[in-house]
Amino acid sequence: MIPHTVRDLAYVLKTTPYKDRDVIAVLFTESKGKFTSIARNGVQSRRFGGSLDLFTASDFEIDSKTIQLSEVTDERLVQILSAQSRHACGKLSKYFEKLSAASCLNEILLKALPAHKPANEIFKLYGNCLIALEEMEYSKASAIVNAFILKFTQWLGVQPSLTRCLACQKTLAEVSGNEVYAQVSQGAWLCETCTQGRSEQKRTALSKTLMFDAYQAMLNPIRKTQFEAGPNEHEALLGFLEQHLLYFVPGLDRQPLSSTRFLKFQLPFA
Numbered sequence: 001m002i003p004h005t006v007r008d009l010a011y012v013l014k015t016t017p018y019k020d021r022d023v024i025a026v027l028f029t030e031s032k033g034k035f036t037s038i039a040r041n042g043v044q045s046r047r048f049g050g051s052l053d054l055f056t057a058s059d060f061e062i063d064s065k066t067i068q069l070s071e072v073t074d075e076r077l078v079q080i081l082s083a084q085s086r087h088a089c090g091k092l093s094k095y096f097e098k099l100s101a102a103s104c105l106n107e108i109l110l111k112a113l114p115a116h117k118p119a120n121e122i123f124k125l126y127g128n129c130l131i132a133l134e135e136m137e138y139s140k141a142s143a144i145v146n147a148f149i150l151k152f153t154q155w156l157g158v159q160p161s162l163t164r165c166l167a168c169q170k171t172l173a174e175v176s177g178n179e180v181y182a183q184v185s186q187g188a189w190l191c192e193t194c195t196q197g198r199s200e201q202k203r204t205a206l207s208k209t210l211m212f213d214a215y216q217a218m219l220n221p222i223r224k225t226q227f228e229a230g231p232n233e234h235e236a237l238l239g240f241l242e243q244h245l246l247y248f249v250p251g252l253d254r255q256p257l258s259s260t261r262f263l264k265f266q267l268p269f270a
């Protein structure tokens with residue numbers, strides 16, 4: 001190995017062609033977190049194989065000296081010297097829902113994960129979510145995105161408060177009715193009794209089954225979580241969590257998520 005060279009397991013979150021043959025890639029690495037890199041001659045080079053494809057875990061060899069391409073961006077880039085793909089999530093592309101869900105995860109990391117900060121837990125979570133998306137039924141795709149967002153908000157320290165009604169402090173098992181109502185600006189929910197006569201607080205109804213899924217997702221590893229609520233219910237939770245991210249993650253309000261819209265439609269056989 002030449003000096004300055006570092007090896008790291010990484011996923012590519014996004015690629016952009018640069019000039020004729022180079023590729024700018026946002027990498028999410030196991031030990032150094034997220035940063036922008038350049039693969040010289042990356043367009044067709046055999047050195048990179050399929051490792052610049054999205055949703056592929058690869059061993060990257062990078063030159064840790066940064067270089068600046070002022071015509072592209074002020075951000076300093078590291079150079080990818082070589083890469084070898086280890087696991088490609090090829091089965092994702094067979095299902096629109098799975099591919100859309102995986103794209104959501106990438107968009108969330110691109111917009112909300114701080115750059116140049118080690119995020120090993122999130123790296124593992126992301127890898128496990130991709131595997132879960134491959135293994136589980138396509139109708140669970142939005143449930144997996146929800147579980148990812150919930151765990152990601154825990155890591156960021158901005159998780160919604162889901163265990164008790166914001167007003168009466170009763171637990172989900174204690175409150176009456178089958179639904180609770182999400183309150184975005186408070187990052188919490190209100191029960192049926194506490195929202196009586198206030199229709200403006202009832203815009204986002206979430207079923208109790210769905211809330212139990214959310215608890216399970218926060219407590220268990222993603223691949224051990226049983227999701228009981230249906231895809232339409234999970235779309236409602238996704239809508240809430242998306243607004244929650246926009247409200248509580250600095251900077252996200254200026255660049256809302258765009259990929260979640262592909263997960264918000266009625267699934268045919270659900």
Ligand SMILES: [Zn+2]
Nearest residue numbers: 165168191194
């Ligand atoms: Zn209440």
